Amino acid sequence: MINNKYTIFYKTESQLVKQFCEEFEYELYSKPTLSQNWGFGKDIVYPDIYFHSGIVKESDIQLLIKSKIIIVNSNTIKHDIVEKSNGSITNDKIHVIYPTHNIDKFKKKEYKKAFFNRYHVDKKTKLVYFTGKNYEKTGLVQFLKFIKELTAANFKAVISGTPEQLKVIVPLLKELELSDKVILAQGDIFRAADIFVLPTSNKLFASNVLKAMASKSVVFAPSSNHAFEIMDNFSIMDSFDDMTTVHKINMLLENTEELKKIQKENCKKVKEYTQSKQFKKLKLALDI
Numbered sequence: 001m002i003n004n005k006y007t008i009f010y011k012t013e014s015q016l017v018k019q020f021c022e023e024f025e026y027e028l029y030s031k032p033t034l035s036q037n038w039g040f041g042k043d044i045v046y047p048d049i050y051f052h053s054g055i056v057k058e059s060d061i062q063l064l065i066k067s068k069i070i071i072v073n074s075n076t077i078k079h080d081i082v083e084k085s086n087g088s089i090t091n092d093k094i095h096v097i098y099p100t101h102n103i104d105k106f107k108k109k110e111y112k113k114a115f116f117n118r119y120h121v122d123k124k125t126k127l128v129y130f131t132g133k134n135y136e137k138t139g140l141v142q143f144l145k146f147i148k149e150l151t152a153a154n155f156k157a158v159i160s161g162t163p164e165q166l167k168v169i170v171p172l173l174k175e176l177e178l179s180d181k182v183i184l185a186q187g188d189i190f191r192a193a194d195i196f197v198l199p200t201s202n203k204l205f206a207s208n209v210l211k212a213m214a215s216k217s218v219v220f221a222p223s224s225n226h227a228f229e230i231m232d233n234f235s236i237m238d239s240f241d242d243m244t245t246v247h248k249i250n251m252l253l254e255n256t257e258e259l260k261k262i263q264k265e266n267c268k269k270v271k272e273y274t275q276s277k278q279f280k281k282l283k284l285a286l287d288i
Contacts, residue, residue, distance in 0.1 A: 009063065010051035014073070015100050017051050019279050029063075049286065054204060056080045061088075069286065070094045073205050074226035095285040098230060099207050100275040103190075103214035111191040119156075119183050126155040126253050129193035129217070131208065132200065135165060139199030142241050144176055146197060149246045152253035158193065160185040190215035194259060195249060199240040200225055210273060213266035218252055218259060220245050230269065232262070 009029040010017050020026070029047045050067035052060070056077060064070055064081060065088050072078050078094045116123050128147065132138025140159070147157045159169060159182060166184045173179045188211075190196070196212035198221045209227035212219045221227055222237040237245050252259045271277075 006048045007045050008049045008051065009047040009067070010053070012053045014051070014053065015102075015275055016071070016097060016278060016282060019275065020049075020051075020282065052077065052081070056084055058084065061085050065089055068093075071282065071285065072096055073099050075229055076203075076226045095281075097278050097281050097285070098273050099205055099210055100273055100278045101207075101210045101214045101270060102275055103211060106191055108191060108216050111189075115189060115192040119185070121156055121183070124154060126152075126194045126259070127158050127189070127192060128155050128195045128197060128249065128253075129158045129160075129189060129212070130197055131160045131188055132198065135161070135169075137200060137202050138206075139201065139240055140169070141172075142199035143197055144172070144178060144182075145241075146199070146243075146246050146249065147178060147181060148176060149243070150250055150253070152250050155253050157182045158185055158189055159183075160188050162186070190217065193217050194263070195220070195252060197221075197245070197249070198225075199237065199242075199245075201240050210270055213270045214273075216263045216267045218262045219266065220248070230273075232265070234262070 004025065006024060006026045007029050008026050046066040047063070048068045049071060050064055050069070051071045052064065053073055061084055065085060070081065070089070070093055072081070072094060073096070075096050078091070078096050081089055081094060082091060113123070115121070115127070116125070130140065130143040132140070159166070163186065166186070169184060173182050190211055193212065193215065194217060196208070196217045196219045198206055198208060198219070200206055200221065203224055203226060205226040206221060209219050209221050209231070213230070218235060219231060220235050220237055221231065222240045222242065224239065228236045234248065
């Protein structure tokens with residue numbers, strides 16, 4: 001254990017950070033005052049734990065160097081920190097703990113049945129899903145380009161979001177002649193989906209990739225996003241506009257056995273990333 005009361009620093013309050021703050025005594029790191037920098041008054045206290053997420057900026061490095069332990073959510077960020085610190089930060093100081101999910105065990109058939117009944121869809125239909133907070137950055141237009149090129153007949157594309165988001169999509173679907181092929185739904189439908197496609201331009205770990213895998217979906221996302229680290233090679237797109245993705249989706253839509261195989265593998269893999277298991281990894285890293 002580092003000490004009885006932790007000084008911590010974070011930019012984004014993840015579920016891991018939130019649980020840590022609930023269970024342990026802590027104080028948030030604050031920048032030294034001018035008098036402290038000049039050596040007067042109270043000594044400067046640097047973070048015991050730096051929960052780093054996001055792009056590693058040069059301005060982050062000095063505080064990262066002075067922190068006792070660094071927690072990041074991808075190996076990509078870990079390597080970036082080591083490289084930008086020019087060796088001042090070693091690998092053993094940085095612990096990678098992937099984001100968490102809270103998807104409990106469920107019966108996918110029941111969620112699919114409810115979805116089919118609500119939207120009057122044939123029960124043999126496969127669902128190819130897209131959602132994201134920012135449609136532009138998460139790749140809505142590219143997703144629709146993929147859907148436009150699919151030749152399999154047994155699927156419906158589903159896009160979920162807020163009423164405001166979905167309202168904007170309607171004219172785009174008409175323009176692309178996809179109105180009959182795409183279902184617009186409020187709220188997420190991860191548990192009902194068969195394939196989740198996220199052609200995002202964002203680099204930071206997309207938590208929806210983890211959520212989709214835990215929901216027994218095949219997931220496609222680009223290698224530029226840090227979530228690729230937990231994906232199988234088949235599903236990693238070379239870029240957000242990798243058109244070979246269309247052929248792979250077509251293959252899965254026409255091969256139910258292979259589709260279910262990957263779905264099960266994904267679900268099994270991310271059982272390691274539940275909130276409780278990831279928090280145990282954090283406590284182990286902190287020697288608590």
